[in-house]
Amino acid sequence: MGKEYTQDFYALASTSPQEAIDKYIGDDFQWINPLPNFIPFGGTYRGADGLFKYFTLLDAAIVMSPLHFDTILAENNLVSVIGVEKDTLVKATNKRYSMPFVHILTFKDDGKLSQVREYNDITDMITAFTN
Numbered sequence: 808m809g810k811e812y813t814q815d816f817y818a819l820a821s822t823s824p825q826e827a828i829d830k831y832i833g834d835d836f837q838w839i840n841p842l843p844n845f846i847p848f849g850g851t852y853r854g855a856d857g858l859f860k861y862f863t864l865l866d867a868a869i870v871m872s873p874l875h876f877d878t879i880l881a882e883n884n885l886v887s888v889i890g891v892e893k894d895t896l897v898k899a900t901n902k903r904y905s906m907p908f909v910h911i912l913t914f915k916d917d918g919k920l921s922q923v924r925e926y927n928d929i930t931d932m933i934t935a936f937t938n
Contacts, residue, residue, distance in 0.1 A: 809881030813888060813912055816920065821873050824862045828855045833919045840925040846936055870896040874908075886912040892927075897935045904935035 819827035842849025
C-alpha cells in the first residue's frame with residue numbers, strides 16, 4: 808500500500824490538490840511542518856480543510872517545481888520519503904532555494920493518510936525568505 812499510495816498522493820497534490828484531498832484525506836488527518844514564524848505556511852494543518860489551506864498558503868508564497876524523491880521506504884502503513892525540493896521561488900523576495908527533506912507519512916488501513924510530518928533542512932529557505 809504505502810509506496811504506491813505515496814507516489815499517487817504527491818502526483819495528485821502537485822497537479823490536482825483537491826483530487827488528492829478527496830482521495831487521501833479524512834477528518835482526522837494532520838500535516839505537520841514546523842517552520843519559523845515568518846514563513847507563512849509553517850504549522851499544523853488538520854483535516855481536508857486544513858490541508859486545502861496549507862496548499863493555498865504554499866501557492867501564495869512560493870512557486871515550487873515537482874519534488875525530487877531520492878528514496879521511498881515503506882513498511883506496513885508507514886512511509887519515509889527522502890528527497891529534495893529544488894529551485895523553489897519565493898514570490899515576495901524573488902529568491903530561490905533548494906531544500907533537502909524527509910517526509911514521514913502514516914496511512915490508515917483504508918488507504919487514507921492520517922499524518923504527514925515534514926523534516927526539512929531550512930537553511931537556504933530562511934535566506935530566500937529574508938530580504
